[in-house]
Amino acid sequence: MSDPTDSRTDSLGRTSDWSGVRVVVAGFGVSGFAAADNLLFLGATVTALDESSSEEKAEKAQLLETLGATVRLEPGATAVLPDEVDLVVTSPGWKPTAPLLAQASERGVPVWGEVELAWRLRDPVTAAPWLAVTGTNGKTTTVQMLESILRAAGLRAVAVGNVGLPIVEAVMDPEPYDVLAVELSSFQLHYTHSMSAEAAAVLNLAEDHLDWYDGPDGMRDYAADKARIYERVQRACVYNLADPATQEMVREADVLEGARAVGFTLGTPSSGDVGLVEDLLVDRAFIEERASSAAELCTLADLASPAPHFVANALAAAALARAHGVSQQAVRDGLRAFRPDGHRIAHVAEADGVTWVDDSKATNPHAAQSSLAAFEPVVWVAGGLAKGARFDDLVVAVRDRLRGVVLLGRDRQVVADALSRHAPDVPVIDVGDDQTGDPMERVVDAAAGLARSGDTVLLAPGCASMDMFTHYGARGDAFAAAVHRRIARQT
Structure with missing residues (x-):
């Protein structure tokens, strides 16, 4: 990738003179529009390019063109980088090998992501600290928990980044925020070069997005992008004591003087960490007496779910909030008030002693394993769509708790092969990927035939949904609807 500190752009920021700076915005989704809109406001010359259009995109394009931007939304629009360009701002899903970005690299044009742009556009006087979260799984839940805690402390805070408000919009808001809870994907971090979070957490690391990181060193490159979140951290690097890869990231990070490593654990925490003591979430990191005592943050009963991965997310959110100076009471009140979004270990129904649970958000094997561990x-x-992931480790870890498995979707054979190798005695029903009729009706009927009283039927696909559904939410909705229809037929 090209040098992000090109002489024409290396000093650009909120108070810079952007007039005459020629910027290409690659991708015209939510973050792309926010970047283009605010760059126009600052006086840059903006060209926005995307391979597809929609009614919403067309309306936004018309608005920006009225303000002076050039917008092209059509197949082939991103094939060639315009001749006169000083900076490319890319949407996070774009691979560095995409033609537009590859041409930028060849020509020495800097490539920033929206996160890099947002960091540079902070107001030097009123800039809000960033509390940043990444990881293979749990990012959105943790950031939303963090937002709830910060607001319980009376702070003007908002969840931004890979969830919620685009970061550029947050930093350009005329009414400054006190603090930002920032969710960052590996894609976003790949194009981030200068961010310095007040505190940052990597929740976990497991195989995912290997279709994006598809080279021989794909997993290493994926991990390296996740680790970028710890660079230049000011106060605390929060990591998962159960995941050595996250600890190694902290060990290798180039942080600011005074920054501390803070682990979170589902066990009893050591001095300097946060964790569990019986049914209490406790802090031994941000109290003066941490060598000999612990401060109670909340109880397991205060949380919306006792599932292990949910508790781990709460501990990570609490650690980030405490790094910012939030009180124990605000942590408790924020976690007590928090309820997760739909399709995250969501209770659907209970009938004939069988509990039905929708965790359609579990779109990779690591997330599915975390979910399965709760039941x-x-x-x-x-x-569904496996995205290049393997399921052997997952099956080995959960095979003793499986009553049976129902498979659907394009890459179901990848899961079936892992089950055949490591859990050959577990009954498997393959309902295929035929979308005639209602595929979830077949799934629910098959699962009901396997389940016994006291069992949980868990939709935790370990795969993306777009082979059969528009998104994971639609998949979860279809599952829940099929469950309710079956129960209604039997009553």
Whole structure:
């Protein structure tokens, strides 16, 4: 990738003179529009390019063109980088090998992501600290928990980044925020060069997005992008004591003087960490007496779910909030008030002693394993787009709690092969990927045939949904609707 500190752009920021700076915005989704809109406001010359259009995009394009931008939304629009360009701002999903970005690299044109742009556009007088979160799984839940805690402390805070408000919009808001809870994907971090979070957390690391990181060193490159979140951290690097990869990231990070490493654990925490003591979430990191005592943050009963991965997310959110100076009471009140979005270990129904749970958001094997660890015995509903992931480790970890498995989706055979190798005695029903009729009706009927009283039927596919559904939410909705229809037929 090209040098992000090109002489024409290396000093650009909120108070810079952007007139005459020629910027290409690659991608015209939510973050692309926010970047283009605010760059126009600052006086830059903006060209926005995207390979597709929609009614919403067309309306936004018309608005920006009225303000002076050039917008092209059509197949082939991103094939060639314009001749006169000083900076490319890319949407996070774009690979560095995309033609537009590859041409920028060849010509020495800097490539920033929206996160890099947002960091540079902070007001030097009123800039809000960033509390940043990444990881393979749990990012959105953790950032939303963090937002709830910060607001319980009376702070003007908002969840931004990979969830919620685009970061550029947050930093350009005329009414400054006190603090930002920032969710960052590996894609976003890949194009981030100068961010210095007040505190940052990597929740976990597991195989994911290997279709994006598709080279021979794909997993290493994925991890390296996640680790960028710790660079230049000011106060605390929060990591997962159960995941050595996150600890290694902290060890290798180039942080600011005074920054501390703070682990979170589902066990009893050591001095300097946060964790559990019986049913209490406790802090031994941000209290003066941490060598000999712990401060109670909340109880397990205060949380919306006792599932292990949910508790781990709460501990990470609490650690970030405490790094910012939030009180124990605000942590408790914020976690007590928080309820997760839909399709995250969501209770659907209970009938004939069988509990039905929708965790359609579990779109990779690591997320599915975390979800499966919360239930036993379980009928597991899995399959979809595997994105290059493997399921062997997952099956080995959960096979003793499986009553049976129902498979659907394009890459279901990847899951079936892992089950055949490591859990050959577990019953498997393959309902295919035929979308005639209602595929979830077939899934629910098959799962009901496997389940016994006391079991949980868990939709935790371990795969993306776009082979059969528009998004994971639609998949979860279809599952819940099919469950309710089945129960209604039987009553």
